[in-house]
Amino acid sequence: MEDFKKEFPLTQHYTYLNTASCGLLSRSLVSWRQEHDKNLMEGGSIFRDTHKQHIREIRSGLSRFFSTSEETIALVPNFSTGMNALLDGLAEESKILLLEGDYPSINWPAEFRKFELCYARIDANLEQNIEEAIVEHNPDVFAFSMVQYISGIMMDPNFLNRIKAYHPNLLLIADGTQFLGTTNFSFSESPLDIIGASSYKWLLAGYGNGLFMIKPEVQHRFSLRTIGFNSADAGFGQKDEISFVGRMEPGHLDTLNFGSLGESVTFLEKLGMDKVEEHLKDLIHTAKSEFVKRDLLDEAVVNRETHSTIFNIKGDKELFERFKSEKVICSLRGKGIRVSFHIYNTREDLHKLLEIIDSY
Structure with a gap:
């Protein structure tokens, strides 16, 4: 998937993992x-x-x-x-x-x-x-x-x-x-x-x-x-x-x-929805694997074969505020922190999220 930082300018300054709340408007739109x-x-x-x-x-x-x-x-x-x-x-x-x-x-x-x-x-x-x-x-x-x-x-x-x-x-x-x-x-x-x-x-x-x-x-x-x-x-x-x-x-x-x-x-x-789907599946698979390693997911999610572009990871308001201070945009939902991935997200975005979690 191509680099969308120019088309979605917010991603130049933030790690945006909040499409489940609000998708980004493109520059061309x-x-x-x-x-x-x-x-x-x-x-x-x-x-x-x-x-x-x-x-x-x-x-x-x-x-x-x-x-x-x-x-x-x-x-x-x-x-x-x-x-x-x-x-x-x-x-x-x-x-x-x-x-x-x-x-x-x-x-x-x-x-x-x-x-x-x-x-x-x-x-x-x-x-x-x-x-x-x-x-x-x-x-x-x-x-x-x-x-x-x-x-x-x-x-x-x-x-x-x-x-x-x-x-x-x-x-x-x-x-x-x-x-x-x-x-x-x-x-x-x-x-x-x-x-x-x-x-x-x-x-x-x-x-x-x-x-x-x-x-x-x-x-x-x-x-x-x-x-x-x-x-x-x-x-x-x-x-x-x-x-x-x-x-x-x-x-x-x-x-x-x-x-x-x-x-x-x-x-x-x-863009081609086949390419979009392939990009997201790859990102989701990697994210779920990393989240499972760190025991961040509810058992109901861990035990299912397929998953969506949305994850609710274990974490409190203090971790959420840490994400915000590091310019990672996500949402407090339910008992945890909701992160979500779309076309403008990359493995680098996931790695930044994981680095903050590991150092927390």
């Missing part, structure tokens, strides 16, 4: 954003009149990047907004399986509605726990994060294929906020029925933009209540002919924010 707003400032509605074509281009780029059709992609300001819109359209008698301690934007929208809920435990035997819960409770929906935001435990994609094969009517809804942008993901080939994400982390697109991908064969299971003039493509006579994706996009879409997503996806596409 900021340049594009400045040009966009300059054009809006100078052109007003003349510039804005081109927005429909721009949105079509963004959607087309996303469909290519995620190997899906444009009709499956809904542009949303963030994951939470899209998740709430979907659950408002799901039958109230639905039974939903959740994971204990999963990200609040997955669990809270379900828990604050009248659904019947059941839970599976997150530990080294995550997939077995889920299977047992499915057999015991026979849920209609399983909603979960592809990657756990505190521990970094990642759902086994092969397991998802298996449960979809054995439970074809089980609706699989995933939060991909800590997942999309780390691997070469094909939605059309995935067992997932729905995946959504905010794009400010691994997709490196900043705040105020995200997406949901919803397979056509499950759209009939929702009666979406969201609607607005943009849903009907600004046509008064089209109120009763709104597509499913249109219902997810009731208001006018911001070409700055969604354009940022389009630009970032193009940037990752040019």
Whole structure:
């Protein structure tokens, strides 16, 4: 993987291990954003009149990047907004399986509605726990994060294929906020029925933009209540002919924010997601090996074959402050310190982290 210090200037001054909290904006994306707003400032509605074509281009780029059709992609300001819109359209008698301690934007929208809920435990035997819960409770929906935001435990994609094969009517809804942008993901080939994400982390697109991908064969299971003039493509006579994706996009879409997503996806596409995935796998493998040597990981993580780009290492606030003083940026999460790796991270970043730990 190439040297990104010029493209991501913060990495020239800090060891940035905090993409799980906030992905970095690239220099080229900021340049594009400045040009966009300059054009809006100078052109007003003349510039804005081109927005429909721009949105079509963004959607087309996303469909290519995620190997899906444009009709499956809904542009949303963030994951939470899209998740709430979907659950408002799901039958109230639905039974939903959740994971204990999963990200609040997955669990809270379900828990604050009248659904019947059941839970599976997150530990080294995550997939077995889920299977047992499915057999015991026979849920209609399983909603979960592809990657756990505190521990970094990642759902086994092969397991998802298996449960979809054995439970074809089980609706699989995933939060991909800590997942999309780390691997070469094909939605059309995935067992997932729905995946959504905010794009400010691994997709490196900043705040105020995200997406949901919803397979056509499950759209009939929702009666979406969201609607607005943009849903009907600004046509008064089209109120009763709104597509499913249109219902997810009731208001006018911001070409700055969604354009940022389009630009970032193009940037990752040019790098090659196979190369991105290979770089991250190598870094993750090395990091896990070093962390295990130092007894820094929870047993639930140590005993799993595959892992994500996020680790929660044993450490207290004093060690966290030591990291900060050495310009290593990470987060206090759960019972430890969360570090996370992306394309702009190198083995040198890992070595600096380990040096501080060893001297602590």
